[in-house]
Structure formats: structure tokens, C-alpha cells
Amino acid sequence: MIGTLVVKDIKLFVRNRFFLIVTALGLVLYPIIYFLIPDQVDESLGMAFYIEDRESALYQRLTDEPGDYVLFDTEAEMLTALQETGDYFVGLSLPADLSAAAARGEAVELNAYYAPGVPAEARQIFHDVLVLFANAVNPETLANLTRFNETEFVLGNDLMGAPLSLRDRFVPLFLVFIVMIEIFGLATLLNRDVENGTARALITGPLRLHQFFAGKALMGLILAFGQLLFLSAVMGVLGVSTLLLLTTLLLGSFLMVGTGFFVAALAKDNTSAMAWAIVFIIPMVIPSMTVLLPGLSTGWMEIIPSYYFVDSLHRILNFGAGWADVSRNLAMLLIGGAATLAIGTTAIRRKF
Amino acid sequence: MAQPAIEVKDLSYSYGDILAVDDISFDVAEGEVIGFLGPNGAGKSTVVKVLTGQLTPQKGSASLMGMDIVKERKQVQQEIGISFESTNLYEQMSAVENLDLFAKLYKVSDFDAMGLLEKVGLGGREKEHVASYSKGMKQRLMMARALVSDPRMLFLDEPTDGLDPVSTETIHALIRNATKEGTTVFLTTHDMVEADKLSDRVAFLNQGRIVALDTPARLKQRFGMRALKVEVELPDGGAEEREITLDEDQTPQAVFDLFKNERILTVHSEEATLEDIFFDITGRGLQG
Numbered sequence: 001m002i003g004t005l006v007v008k009d010i011k012l013f014v015r016n017r018f019f020l021i022v023t024a025l026g027l028v029l030y031p032i033i034y035f036l037i038p039d040q041v042d043e044s045l046g047m048a049f050y051i052e053d054r055e056s057a058l059y060q061r062l063t064d065e066p067g068d069y070v071l072f073d074t075e076a077e078m079l080t081a082l083q084e085t086g087d088y089f090v091g092l093s094l095p096a097d098l099s100a101a102a103a104r105g106e107a108v109e110l111n112a113y114y115a116p117g118v119p120a121e122a123r124q125i126f127h128d129v130l131v132l133f134a135n136a137v138n139p140e141t142l143a144n145l146t147r148f149n150e151t152e153f154v155l156g157n158d159l160m161g162a163p164l165s166l167r168d169r170f171v172p173l174f175l176v177f178i179v180m181i182e183i184f185g186l187a188t189l190l191n192r193d194v195e196n197g198t199a200r201a202l203i204t205g206p207l208r209l210h211q212f213f214a215g216k217a218l219m220g221l222i223l224a225f226g227q228l229l230f231l232s233a234v235m236g237v238l239g240v241s242t243l244l245l246l247t248t249l250l251l252g253s254f255l256m257v258g259t260g261f262f263v264a265a266l267a268k269d270n271t272s273a274m275a276w277a278i279v280f281i282i283p284m285v286i287p288s289m290t291v292l293l294p295g296l297s298t299g300w301m302e303i304i305p306s307y308y309f310v311d312s313l314h315r316i317l318n319f320g321a322g323w324a325d326v327s328r329n330l331a332m333l334l335i336g337g338a339a340t341l342a343i344g345t346t347a348i349r350r351k352f
Numbered sequence: 353m354a355q356p357a358i359e360v361k362d363l364s365y366s367y368g369d370i371l372a373v374d375d376i377s378f379d380v381a382e383g384e385v386i387g388f389l390g391p392n393g394a395g396k397s398t399v400v401k402v403l404t405g406q407l408t409p410q411k412g413s414a415s416l417m418g419m420d421i422v423k424e425r426k427q428v429q430q431e432i433g434i435s436f437e438s439t440n441l442y443e444q445m446s447a448v449e450n451l452d453l454f455a456k457l458y459k460v461s462d463f464d465a466m467g468l469l470e471k472v473g474l475g476g477r478e479k480e481h482v483a484s485y486s487k488g489m490k491q492r493l494m495m496a497r498a499l500v501s502d503p504r505m506l507f508l509d510e511p512t513d514g515l516d517p518v519s520t521e522t523i524h525a526l527i528r529n530a531t532k533e534g535t536t537v538f539l540t541t542h543d544m545v546e547a548d549k550l551s552d553r554v555a556f557l558n559q560g561r562i563v564a565l566d567t568p569a570r571l572k573q574r575f576g577m578r579a580l581k582v583e584v585e586l587p588d589g590g591a592e593e594r595e596i597t598l599d600e601d602q603t604p605q606a607v608f609d610l611f612k613n614e615r616i617l618t619v620h621s622e623e624a625t626l627e628d629i630f631f632d633i634t635g636r637g638l639q640g
Contacts, residue, residue: 197440206457
């Protein structure tokens, strides 16, 4: 009986052009993007130099010992390359009288140009290099610059010695994104059944209310879990701690089902279902951004239930975490899913 | 004495402070068509919702086919078919898919969706999405859906409201067919002609109370007035209409005198409609 309901709902989901296109796009585009993203980590820090005094020892040394830097003939050329190529994270312009002025103990102005998006930590490191360089020219006059604190930043998981490629970082992100649309899909189907009165026709006839809800929850679970499974298989991550990963995907799907019920309870029609879904989807996506930008990760994020899904996936797929490492996360996912499902179901009951 | 198909005792239901159904009691025999009549807001749909288990009675009790509507709600719901007041079909599915879905859920074996659709006049368009159907077609499909499980009792809530005459006649024929097969029909409507035509008995509902319940003929006899309308020719060549009230002691003499002394042009008999009677009893029309 519930199977009949699930088949009917999947049929209706597929017949909704919006859901079909969005789902198909996700299933096709995410793998394409995944394979286009580099799977190697570029650990080089490209630097650009313009050195006005070509007779200087520094110019000679940089020319004689090629490294991860490029010397430009003019400052303008260097700036253009910085802005347009994206190959350099910093450009340094050294005036002709740099060494002489530094040796005389005069103030020296150096222009360092950073590419957009260069993190503050990288700027600090470059600044420190610059100070060392200045000290080498005139340790006495620039000695005051050497009193800097050595600071080491470890953002999120310590990737020292095991850097993650962008592709690896995107895996949890794609998995969260693909399942998010199900919140809207499930909420819309559920809301439509209630508001159009078709649910009433079912429960005053062959079905009991709990069977109706069970059918909807199962449909949401199948759609969400099915897509997660498909995407995981295409991205080739199913082999990583398979049982633990499947459990996490299932619990993540369960959380989405609960949220879908919750959104449906709030919605009055399709438009408001979409509006409420967006209200929930946006914060639910935020934790997945921390995988890309670990600096974003803060304690308050743990109040967002999807955090536990993202964090578990990230740890399992990228750091080989085991059951013990993510058991708290999995428990939180189960609790979050059950709570939203219970609240949503109770609220929807009141609509009958 | 045979068990009534519907037995309602002292039933009340209110929405907050608004009393929608006020202490009503009635019985319906098996195979009978009962018409519940009243203007919008009289409480007709609330009675249907309570009897079909969509609402739980706040006072009183009711049983359908001997089963308590609260304690045995699911068993009751397995035996009834409902055509709702507002359209509630899966619009992105075809008529066949809509019917097949309910047949599967009711576990009806060897269900013939096409046969049923032919019966309700939807043969030939059975594979189109319901969204493309007219209101009349949707109403006929709702009727077909109510018949999927071959129910012992049908609840039809305003089944012909706003329909064209062809669709209305199709639905009337379906109701007559169902009653021929022994199905009990609970019909709510504010169309008095429809109620008069289809119902074995009618109940007038006004402000949540049953103010009259009987066969249409007896109600007319009891509350209505029959009259003879006669058009007579005047000496100047004109015409005048006279009315003779029937069922009175002096009626035979009045008819005799008229036919003896006047040149009669036309004769029409006139009887009270259910609407007239409703107005007489409640002081309000059916459209309010």
C-alpha cells in the first residue's frame, strides 16, 4: 500500500518539469564540474617582481636562479599580469635606490600588490619575508622591523603534509547541494496533497493518516538517498568506508525528509513552499562552505543540523574518519531528522 | 426491524464559537437516497465530514452500516465512497491513473478502469492529464473514483454544483444506477429540483438543525399549497388569470362554477416546490 503511494509520488515528482530539470541538472552537472576541478594541489606561491635597478645583486640573483617567480620589465606589465592571469599571489615593486636608501638608514617605501582573495595569513607570511629581506640589506636601521611574532595558523583540519585538492573538497559540497533540492520537492508534493484535498481523499478512503505520512517520508528518503548514491558512485567515493558512508548518506537523507515535512507544515501553497524552502536551504548550505573555506568554521555553525552531515562526509571522505570519530555527528543527524519530522507531521495533522 | 444504514443521534459539531451542526438525529434505510438540503453554511458539508470520519463529533453519536463512526472509523471508510464538494484529483495524472491508484489502495482485484470511465462518459479521454479536463469532467471522474471500491454507501457533496446540464444528467443517471444496485446515497445539495428528482426523502437543514425530514411528496402535501391556474377570456376579448386553491372543501364547487360560467383559455396545475416549502419553514431562501 505504501509502495503504491511511493510510486505515485515519484511519478508526480518526475512529471513536475521544474523538479525534473533541477534534479537532472544536478546529477549531470555536478559530476562534470567534479571532474573538471583539479585533483592536484598547487602548493606553489607564484610571485611577480619588478626591480628597477637591474644592476642590483637581487636582480642578478633572481635572474641566475630561476624559481617560482617571474621578473617583469615594467611595473605596469607586472600589475596587468597580477590582475589578469591569476598565477601570482603577490607582486613586488622595488625602486632603483632601494639598497642605497636602506643602507643610508632612510625610510624605504615598497609596494606589494596582492591578487584578489589572497588570505591575510599569506600576506603576513610575505610581509615577514619582506622584513627578512630588508634586514639583510641593513640590519641596523631596519632592526625594529624584525620584532614580529611568529604565528602559525591552522585552519580547520591540519592539512600539513596532507593537503586536499579542490576536487576532494567539493565532494561533500556536491552531496549536500544535490540533496537540498529534495527539501523543496518533498515539501511541495506534501503541501500540494494536503492543500488540494487529495490527501483527504486518500485518508477518508483506503489509507490511514500514518500510512500517508509514511509513504511521503519513504518517497523523500528514496529520492534523496538515490541521488546521493548515484552521485557518490559517479564521483567514485563509495569505496571509502562504504558502510559508514552509506549510513551517513541515509541519515543525511533522513534529515532532509524531516526538513521537507517541516517546510510543508509552514507552507500554504506552492509559492510559499518555495519561499520557506529557500529560508531553510540557505542556512543549511552554509556549513558545507567551511569545507572550501575552513576559516569560516565557527562554533555557532553546530546549531545548523546540516553541519553534522557535512562534517561527517568531510571527515569520512577526506580524512578517513571511522565510526567512533563521527558517531556523535550521526546521532545528531538522527535526532535532527526525527525532531523535524515529528514537528512537521504534528503541524500537518492540524491541517486536516 | 432492519438495521438502518445511517443512524445519527443528537449529533453536534461546532467550529470554535460557531455551531455548525446542532443536535440532529435521523435514520436512513439501506438503499435509500436521502437529500440534505439547505443554503450555504447550513451545516450540510459538516454533517458529511462527521459521518465520513473527516471530523470527530463533539457530541452525540452516529453509525454507518452498524459501525460506530468514531470507534470503527477505518472499517466505515472502507465501505463508503465520497465525492467531495471541491475537486481533489491528481491533476498531473490521467483519469485511468487516478482510478487505478485508488483501486490498488483499496485492493480491488480485476479493476476495470476503462469500463468505469465509459460509464461516467469519460471514455476516449482517459489518458489525458486531469488538468486538461473541464469542471464537469472532473466532477464525473470524482464520481467514478467514489465508485471504485463498489461501496455500500455513497456520500455526494454538491455533486452537480456549477455543472452544465449534460454533466448533471450523467451524474443523476449514475446515482440512479447506484441506488438500483442497493447503494445507500447521502446527497447534499442546494438544488431543490435535483433533490426532488433523486431523493426518497429530503431533510431541510437550517442553521445546523433539521427543520423538516420526509419524502418530497409528503413535504409538499404538508407544507405546500397546490393550485389550479386558469386563464379565462373577458367580454372585451382580453384574458385574465384566476387561481383556485386545491385541497380545500369548496374547491370542487369553485372549479365547477368556473368551467360553467367562463370561457376557459388555458388550465395549469401548480404545486409548491421544495424551495417554496423551505422558504415557508425557515423564512429564508436556499441561495443565502
